[in-house]
Amino acid sequence: MTTNNKLSSIVQSCRVIRKMSQPGPYQKSDELYYQNLSTYYTRLLKARENGGFIAAHTVFFPAEILYAMDIVPMHTEMTTWLMALFLGEQAELLSAGAEVGLAAEICSPHRGLAGAFTRGYLPHPDVMLWSNLICDNTAKSGELVMKLCNCPGFFLDHPFQHNNEEVSYLVNELKSMVRFLEEKSGHKMNWDKLSEIVARTNQQLALTNEINELRKLVPSPFAAQGFLKLLLADYLFPGQPEAIAYLQQLRDELKDIVREKNLNPSLEKHRLMTLFIPPIYMTSYLDRLYLKYGAVSVVEPMFTKWTKAEFNPSQALKSVAEKSYVIPESHVMYGPLNENVIKYVVDSARDYQVQGAVFWAFLGCRHACATIKIFKDALNEAGIPMLAVDCDIVDPTVNPEEEIGEKLERFFELLDEL
Amino acid sequence: MTDTTIISPNNLPEIEYFHSINRAFPGNSEIMDFKAQGKKVFGWLCTYVPEELIVAAGALPVRITGYGRETDLDDGNAYLYINNCSFSRSCFQRGLRGDYSFLDGVVGGSTCDGARRLFDVWRRYINTPFYQVLTVPRKTTDDAQALYLSQVISFKQNLEEFLGFEITEQNLLNAVELCNETRGLLKKLYELRKRLETPITGAQTLEILTASFRMPKASFNAKLKHLLVALENSPVTYKGRARLMLVGSVMDNPEFLQSIEETGGLVVTDELCTSTRYWSDPVIINNGEPVINAIAHRYLSNFPCARMYPSEERFDRIMALCRDFKVDGVISQIIRYCVPYAHDVPLLNDKMKAAKIPLLNLDVEYGSSGSGQIRTRVQAFLEMMEAHKK
Numbered sequence: 001m002t003t004n005n006k007l008s009s010i011v012q013s014c015r016v017i018r019k020m021s022q023p024g025p026y027q028k029s030d031e032l033y034y035q036n037l038s039t040y041y042t043r044l045l046k047a048r049e050n051g052g053f054i055a056a057h058t059v060f061f062p063a064e065i066l067y068a069m070d071i072v073p074m075h076t077e078m079t080t081w082l083m084a085l086f087l088g089e090q091a092e093l094l095s096a097g098a099e100v101g102l103a104a105e106i107c108s109p110h111r112g113l114a115g116a117f118t119r120g121y122l123p124h125p126d127v128m129l130w131s132n133l134i135c136d137n138t139a140k141s142g143e144l145v146m147k148l149c150n151c152p153g154f155f156l157d158h159p160f161q162h163n164n165e166e167v168s169y170l171v172n173e174l175k176s177m178v179r180f181l182e183e184k185s186g187h188k189m190n191w192d193k194l195s196e197i198v199a200r201t202n203q204q205l206a207l208t209n210e211i212n213e214l215r216k217l218v219p220s221p222f223a224a225q226g227f228l229k230l231l232l233a234d235y236l237f238p239g240q241p242e243a244i245a246y247l248q249q250l251r252d253e254l255k256d257i258v259r260e261k262n263l264n265p266s267l268e269k270h271r272l273m274t275l276f277i278p279p280i281y282m283t284s285y286l287d288r289l290y291l292k293y294g295a296v297s298v299v300e301p302m303f304t305k306w307t308k309a310e311f312n313p314s315q316a317l318k319s320v321a322e323k324s325y326v327i328p329e330s331h332v333m334y335g336p337l338n339e340n341v342i343k344y345v346v347d348s349a350r351d352y353q354v355q356g357a358v359f360w361a362f363l364g365c366r367h368a369c370a371t372i373k374i375f376k377d378a379l380n381e382a383g384i385p386m387l388a389v390d391c392d393i394v395d396p397t398v399n400p401e402e403e404i405g406e407k408l409e410r411f412f413e414l415l416d417e418l
Numbered sequence: 419m420t421d422t423t424i425i426s427p428n429n430l431p432e433i434e435y436f437h438s439i440n441r442a443f444p445g446n447s448e449i450m451d452f453k454a455q456g457k458k459v460f461g462w463l464c465t466y467v468p469e470e471l472i473v474a475a476g477a478l479p480v481r482i483t484g485y486g487r488e489t490d491l492d493d494g495n496a497y498l499y500i501n502n503c504s505f506s507r508s509c510f511q512r513g514l515r516g517d518y519s520f521l522d523g524v525v526g527g528s529t530c531d532g533a534r535r536l537f538d539v540w541r542r543y544i545n546t547p548f549y550q551v552l553t554v555p556r557k558t559t560d561d562a563q564a565l566y567l568s569q570v571i572s573f574k575q576n577l578e579e580f581l582g583f584e585i586t587e588q589n590l591l592n593a594v595e596l597c598n599e600t601r602g603l604l605k606k607l608y609e610l611r612k613r614l615e616t617p618i619t620g621a622q623t624l625e626i627l628t629a630s631f632r633m634p635k636a637s638f639n640a641k642l643k644h645l646l647v648a649l650e651n652s653p654v655t656y657k658g659r660a661r662l663m664l665v666g667s668v669m670d671n672p673e674f675l676q677s678i679e680e681t682g683g684l685v686v687t688d689e690l691c692t693s694t695r696y697w698s699d700p701v702i703i704n705n706g707e708p709v710i711n712a713i714a715h716r717y718l719s720n721f722p723c724a725r726m727y728p729s730e731e732r733f734d735r736i737m738a739l740c741r742d743f744k745v746d747g748v749i750s751q752i753i754r755y756c757v758p759y760a761h762d763v764p765l766l767n768d769k770m771k772a773a774k775i776p777l778l779n780l781d782v783e784y785g786s787s788g789s790g791q792i793r794t795r796v797q798a799f800l801e802m803m804e805a806h807k808k
Contacts, residue, residue, distance in 0.1 A: 169561055
């Protein structure tokens with residue numbers, strides 16, 4: 001059963017938001033952001049009538065390969081997040097996930113996704129692709145989707161550590177996946193196109209790093225929670241022209257703000273490091289709260305701060321494999337949590353002159369929350385207080401908005417006193 | 419004499435001994451005596467860590483477990499947060515409070531989020547001299563076997579360097595023979611449970627299994643051999659109202675099974691990593707094959723944990739056990755936040771439904787005694803099965 005109703009709603013919401021956009025320093029990049037979202041979901045919405053082949057995939061999956069094969073991607077977690085953000089139907093989706101038999105402690109985007117498929121809110125994919133990058137939830141979600149959607153699937157086994165042997169293993173996994181996709185879709189891998197995508201990935205990373213450099217300035221020229229939009233580039237459009245266009249526009253806007261000294265230092269009272277992702281459904285509430293207290297997230301080492309890397313377009317598949325190790329989430333959250341990673345986070349706090357850190361303790365994400373004590377201790381040693389806020393990314397019933405707001409307010413007041 | 423209510427256990431001296439070893443764990447006499455000889459003891463965190471290498475190095479492998487009973491986990495919560503499984507939190511708390519201070523090393527694997535983060539916080543906050551984490555693929559393809567073998571070889575090299583001791587092919591062979599002997603004896607124990615009237619309860623079996631990774635294998639094997647002879651000739655047997663199988667998360671407290679069995683159900687087999695999955699497959703050395711290759715192959719291809727892909731093999735093996743042990747019903751006990759097993763619930767439900775085997779899903783915490791609500795639900799499950807039979 002597929003009605004696609006909810007995808008239409010996402011597309012319509014994006015169009016309405018674009019039309020309502022207000023003049024401001026980020027107006028053009030914001031418009032591009034919503035245009036990109038609209039493009040992504042329109043393509044998915046029209047995939048069937050256009051004879052497209054849809055591959056659903058979990059977060060941090062190498063969608064570059066899908067683009068190179070002219071396969072229509074469906075980012076599973078992002079789609080559930082957007083449903084929460086634009087449609088507010090979390091209760092319905094999570095309840096449908098529970099009916100399938102998924103326990104409440106399973107990551108809510110995955111429960112919601114299963115619910116969305118059973119309710120027919122999303123088109124059933126032609127194949128399901130998933131991997132253990134980044135957690136047990138991503139590793140285990142695929143087989144149920146295959147069953148619910150009656151489609152074949154491929155599990156990409158991402159090795160745990162970064163060395164030549166493990167990268168070779170991953171490259172072979174990617175080769176197997178390409179063979180699987182060629183067989184199921186009838187589309188041939190276009191290796192030249194993949195090389196182009198890798199080349200653009202270098203450009204994408206360079207732009208992201210330029211933006212991050214601008215965010216080091218005091219005050220930062222970027223919006224308090226602008227980083228949430230930054231995520232979209234790599235999640236939905238890795239190595240794609242849409243990502244480049246958005247990042248270039250944003251970079252130029254930030255440069256303009258700095259050049260024209262269009263900055264109000266009094267608006268930035270607290271420079272924050274954000275660890276993990278805040279509740280998506282609270283975006284507007286948090287925007288208002290951050291504005292009230294002059295709080296600005298200037299660095300997110302788990303999500304937007306990429307390490308320096310350059311990939312070789314002539315070794316496209318190996319580059320895709322290597323890229324998976326430098327994705328910020330992968331770099332910080334996957335593999336052994338050793339001294340280098342801890343130092344990376346503390347150094348980021350120092351480099352961006354943050355006064356405090358907020359760790360969004362998404363209760364469905366066990367591997368992230370288990371790092372709270374380690375990062376809190378390390379940041380405290382560096383004189384940076386850290387607040388952990390219990391929450392759920394999409395489910396507002398876990399912790400009421402007011403309770404989260406109060407915690408943040410007390411934290412900002414504490415920072416005032418320091 | 420057949421006991422259908424299963425309240426009077428067959429109190430053989432060997433079972434009493436294993437019980438005493440478990441009660442005194444981690445500081446039991448077997449471990450302390452071994453340590454007193456100047457030998458090293460290594461803790462392992464998951465069944466994907468090959469014990470044979472530790473044995474071959476002349477050291478004692480001991481499985482790191484938590485309290486195995488209901489207790490406050492204040493430190494575990496503070497360091498691993500409340501949403502990691504209570505097994506990880508319980509293990510860590512014991513470590514932090516010094517219960518494992520005798521360990522010379524800790525070896526983990528990238529097996530699940532709980533296990534890998536337990537390793538991370540242990541390494542950061544508990545001072546143990548040797549650490550190693552193995553990359554454990556989730557597939558069993560040739561490439562995956564090769565990758566895992568390289569990890570096992572690296573573990574061997576690091577052990578040799580740490581201990582200043584070369585692990586020879588003969589050392590490995592001896593270790594394989596010893597561990598295979600344990601597996602073979604435990605298999606014989608399980609064969610006894612296939613009988614319609616078994617000489618041992620599920621709770622007693624778990625007591626034995628748990629002791630098997632808390633003492634030197636040679637000593638354990640000697641005791642188990644005596645016990646098997648006694649059980650073969652035991653006048654006491656158990657039947658129960660229904661033959662049950664236990665599947666799901668890690669479990670090492672016999673009280674939980676005892677609680678189930680006090681309701682009249684007899685646990686005759688399981689799929690636990692502390693039981694069947696621990697002993698099920700021996701290391702098989704093919705002609706001319708290096709022993710370490712055979713060890714690596716066994717550990718990656720063993721009866722799979724829910725972490726492995728595809729899940730179908732786990733389900734197939736569960737179904738085979740149901741047939742072999744003439745199981746009437748299956749109890750799935752999943753520790754809260756044990757995500758790999760929780761994700762399999764909808765799929766396992768369907769398999770069981772198709773096979774017409776009743777399934778009871780229980781959400782538990784590690785160390786739960788199985789009293790109260792759980793007991794009531796098991797009671798209702800048994801009644802449902804009985805009503806269905808009529």
